[in-house]
Amino acid sequence: MTLARPRLILGSGSPRRRELLAQLGVVADAVRPPEIDEDPRPGELPRPYCVRLALEKAQAVQAETDDIVLSADTTVALGRRILGKPENAGEAAQFLTMLSGRRHKVITAIALRRGDKTWQRDVVTQVAMKALSNEELNAYLASGDWQGKAGGYGIQGLAGAFIPWINGSFTAVVGLPLAETANLLLAAGYPLYKDIP
Ligand SMILES: Cc1cn([C@H]2C[C@H](O)[C@@H](COP(=O)(O)OP(=O)(O)OP(=O)(O)O)O2)c(=O)[nH]c1=O
Structure with missing residues (x-):
């Protein structure tokens, strides 16, 4: 049975985001890479920057009123940098x-838009990177x-060998936090779990 769904x-x-979405059994009906200016504003901190970009990406993508647009941004933050x-x-x-040899944060913000409504979440994960030798680098x-x-x-490739520890969400570091994405898809009216055979 095919369900009427947005x-x-x-x-x-x-x-990466397409593959992570596929992990939820979701295949987008269209893929539209957003074109926005990704330069941080003077003095802008990593988390508000990341949230702003995810929202701007979701706004920049053309869609019909009833469509759901899903966008995200992943930013690496070293202190305020x-x-x-x-x-x-x-x-x-x-x-x-x-x-190398320090802890940093990876922030991924997701934004969903449907008509003039938006849903937004951000996930912060701490990541430790080992001190890299010249050979590794x-x-x-x-x-x-x-x-x-x-x-x-x-983290999902060779660099996984440099990362002994994270505190947070692996899928968020790779580019799309799946738990939060699933929740926002449901909130926006996407029938997740309903058309999985
Ligand atoms: C830290 C980290 C980032 N990334 C990727 C995820 C994102 O694709 C990228 C960060 O750039 P983004 O600007 O978030 O995304 P993008 O330019 O790839 O795609 P779009 O704006 O069209 O959505 O870094 C990993 O794949 N693994 C990691 O461990």
Whole structure:
């Protein structure tokens, strides 16, 4: 039986977010990567920055009134400092050197929009990174896995070897906190769990 359900627009170009959503048995009806200015405002702190970006992404995506738009933003915070996606290997090396041997926070904010209603949540996870040797750092840079990832690493790949401890949500670090996403999808009227055979 096919259920009448709202269309779901994934307002994200992140392949990780698509895969995480699939873990819930959800396949978006359309994928529309948002185009927004990701520069932090002067003095903006990581958490409000991350929340603002998720909301702006959900607003930037074109959708019909009854569609549900799901967007997110993942930001790495080292104290008050925001580490975005490195532009090149040099910047990735800088970020990883800053993160090496310390704890930082990964914030993922999600935003859902349906018509003029929005739902928003953010999840903060503490992450410890071991002190990286030159060999580890160089191997990681050469792998290219830092590309397109906040803070210049992906916990779900080779960099998992550098992360002995987290306190929070693994799926949030990868880009989409599934418990919170499921709750917001239900709140917005998406019949999660109903069309799983
Ligand atoms: C810290 C960390 C980040 N990331 C990724 C998740 C996000 O894709 C990316 C952060 O960039 P984002 O700006 O959150 O997302 P995006 O540019 O990839 O996609 P879009 O804006 O279209 O939604 O970093 C990992 O995959 N693993 C990690 O461990």
